[in-house]
Amino acid sequence: MEKLTYFVKADNLAKRFPGANALDGVSFQIGQGEILGLLGPNGSGKSTLLKCIAGLLKPDRGRLEVLGRFPNRETKSQIAYLPEIDYFYRWMKVGEVLKFVSAMYGDWQWDRAKELLGFMNLSEQQGISSLSKGMRARLRLVVAMARDAKLVLLDEPLSGLDPSSRGHIVDVILSEFKSSEQTMILSTHEIGETEALFDSVLFLEKGTVRLMDRADTLREQRNLSINDLFKEVYL
Amino acid sequence: MIKINFDNSQPIYAQIMDGVRKALVRGDLQPGDKLPSQRDLATSLKVNPNTIQRAYRDMELIGLVETLRGQGTFIKQEDEIVESVRTEMINTMVRGFILEMKSLGCDTATIVTTVAHQLDSDYSQNNITEVDPPVEGKGDGRWRS
Numbered sequence: 001m002e003k004l005t006y007f008v009k010a011d012n013l014a015k016r017f018p019g020a021n022a023l024d025g026v027s028f029q030i031g032q033g034e035i036l037g038l039l040g041p042n043g044s045g046k047s048t049l050l051k052c053i054a055g056l057l058k059p060d061r062g063r064l065e066v067l068g069r070f071p072n073r074e075t076k077s078q079i080a081y082l083p084e085i086d087y088f089y090r091w092m093k094v095g096e097v098l099k100f101v102s103a104m105y106g107d108w109q110w111d112r113a114k115e116l117l118g119f120m121n122l123s124e125q126q127g128i129s130s131l132s133k134g135m136r137a138r139l140r141l142v143v144a145m146a147r148d149a150k151l152v153l154l155d156e157p158l159s160g161l162d163p164s165s166r167g168h169i170v171d172v173i174l175s176e177f178k179s180s181e182q183t184m185i186l187s188t189h190e191i192g193e194t195e196a197l198f199d200s201v202l203f204l205e206k207g208t209v210r211l212m213d214r215a216d217t218l219r220e221q222r223n224l225s226i227n228d229l230f231k232e233v234y235l
Numbered sequence: 236m237i238k239i240n241f242d243n244s245q246p247i248y249a250q251i252m253d254g255v256r257k258a259l260v261r262g263d264l265q266p267g268d269k270l271p272s273q274r275d276l277a278t279s280l281k282v283n284p285n286t287i288q289r290a291y292r293d294m295e296l297i298g299l300v301e302t303l304r305g306q307g308t309f310i311k312q313e314d315e316i317v318e319s320v321r322t323e324m325i326n327t328m329v330r331g332f333i334l335e336m337k338s339l340g341c342d343t344a345t346i347v348t349t350v351a352h353q354l355d356s357d358y359s360q361n362n363i364t365e366v367d368p369p370v371e372g373k374g375d376g377r378w379r380s
Contacts, residue, residue, distance in 0.1 A: 033285060035283055174277060174278055179283075216249075217246075220245075226243065228243075
């Protein structure tokens, strides 16, 4: 396959829900091997944007290219998407969840899944209904990172977790991300803990791009951490 | 070996380069020493691997390190490298100090006499000696020498 210049390319993307413009003309590009931090207050359109890229929502207008084409079944098979909310069947055990998911994706890596499970202090025998919120979030990350997906989309992977779970998740994102072949978009409110992960950051506000640049360029220009810049931008 | 207390308001790649410079001047790294692999350093510092790559590339461009194909990245094997890095760090620090002093309205003579006075005074003789600040987070209150 020829090398793609951009893994995701959005041009004037819009998505309207009854009563609200979730996305209102979003344009941006992200290249191979980059980690993009998708930042913005609640309701700014982060989840909607990720769902459009994942192929779960169809934009009303604008152009969207993911891995070189409009999101379809083939791009979906190359995308690992971690949703913000739980989607596991409560009656399953952890091991059953992994078997269930592994059957859906050709790029599933059992070795890595088991290694990640151990690192996250989870075991295959645990029942989903007995897992705490933090443990379920860890399991969601195991499921997203145990694949060889070209594009990894993480929607609020740290939201509502205790510090040790957050630390574990940041460690796994760093150790498993393959910058030579993968691209990642990560939405979060926990900017202080994640900003060293980002190549670039995109600030969304009311469905539009408020600011996008390389993280180190912004630090150089403004003498501010991304966390402090966030507070300044959304003051 | 390379430990950095990150200040997120400054570019991270530049802080990694400074971390290597400091390790070299302190003697934690020697000319010819091998740097950690980019991946290992990214994991241990909890920093994006592309940022490490940029720091390594820039250190190569300024002649601080060299990458040998298939072997890794090494501090350049040159005797004068430690001295030149030390001089460069000192100059940068002094330039910054002078700018700060001038922004406070000090002229050259005042800067020179103030520095001389501080160096001469008992206070500095006894208290500003070569000690590292206490290790952050350990909090046992003792000074590391």
